Structure formats: structure tokens, C-alpha cells
Amino acid sequence: EPEVTQTPSHQVTQMGQEVILRCVPISNHLYFYWYRQILGQKVEFLVSFYNNEISEKSEIFDDQFSVERPDGSNFTLKIRSTKLEDSAMYFCASSELGGGQPQHFGDGTRLSIL
């Protein structure tokens, strides 16, 4: 069964540094998402992406965040200047179509800011 893959599985970074989290969505999927989950808390929406542009973003997704689809397979989340409160598990998800179509999640990247 096709899966969403994410790298790295764990990223440790000094506060103020830039990080790039990488995702390879399922190949025939057109809609891509980033969510985050602070330890022990619920999953929170960050951003949705379709047709090479952001469809929607949450209040969390401020100017420090950006997303990109640099080629036909990768989907990245960049945090420009990390803060301690950015420490969380970041999940990439994709769906074949938008609307009420299932979103399939990757295994996540655990981001630890020191």
C-alpha cells in the first residue's frame, strides 16, 4: 500500500536555526498538508497546498513558516528561525482529491529545538 514518507524521523536544532522537513506524498495525490502535534496534545492543522500554492493556512503558520514543492515528488516545510515552542511532531499528509477525501499521514518528524 502506498505511503506518505517523511525525513528525517528526528531533527534536533539550535534555537534560531532554520530547518527543512521533507515529505514525499503518495504519488497520485494532489493535495498536501502539514500538521503538527505537540507532545501529548491534539493534532493541529498548519497548511494545505494544491496546484503549487497554499490553499489555506492556520494562525500557527506565520511568516517563519513556508512550504514548497521543489519537484514532482517532494513537499517541504521550512521554519526560518526556530523557537523553543516549535518543538513538536510534524506530520505531512496527502489526499487524492480535496473535499471530503481521506487524508493519509506520514510517520512524522520529531523536531526538538534546544
Added chain:
Amino acid sequence: GENVEQHPSTLSVQEGDSAVIKCTYSDSASNYFPWYKQELGKRPQLIIDIRSNVGEKKDQRIAVTLNKTAKHFSLHITETQPEDSAVYFCAARIDTDKLIFGTGTRLQVFP
């Protein structure tokens, strides 16, 4: 604003018993309701979903019911097994693609 409430936060059952987890959503325009199972340190895994034009959906031991009038939806797991132990999240989608998640229910099934 958009909100999904989920209860209970923890649920312990004996193997073979049923488990029910309930969610309430705030936006009446919500039209898609997935349930995810998350084992410790793993990805949220979609286990069942329901759309607003359906009142109930079943897949083997799991079922979801939706009451649009009351803005409630519930997950029912019958004949629970120890491997059902995990955190379960409900979610709701409104007009856009984003999912609003509930706060999660930690289900423990004791042998």
C-alpha cells in the same frame, strides 16, 4: 470558531467489551468526519470516516454514527482486543480541506 470536543479523554475496557467515543463539533457546515488511531510514536492512521449524507457506517468491528441535528458523531468498537489500545482522534472538516481534530481518547483494553 471551529472546535471539536471529544470524550472521554481516557477509556479502559476489558477485552471483548465494547468501547464508545463521542465527539461534538461546532460548525454545522462540517461535512466529513474521519477517525484516526494513533499508537505510541506512530502516525495517525485513518480507520473509518463518514460523510454528512450518511447516518451510520460500519467496517467489521468498528462503526461510526452521525447525528447532524445534534452535531454529534461517535466511534463504536465491538469485541475489543488488546491491539485496539491506542489514542483515537476524531476530526471534522468544514468547507475547506483542513481537519479540526478532537483532543483524543486514550483507549486501554485489558486482557
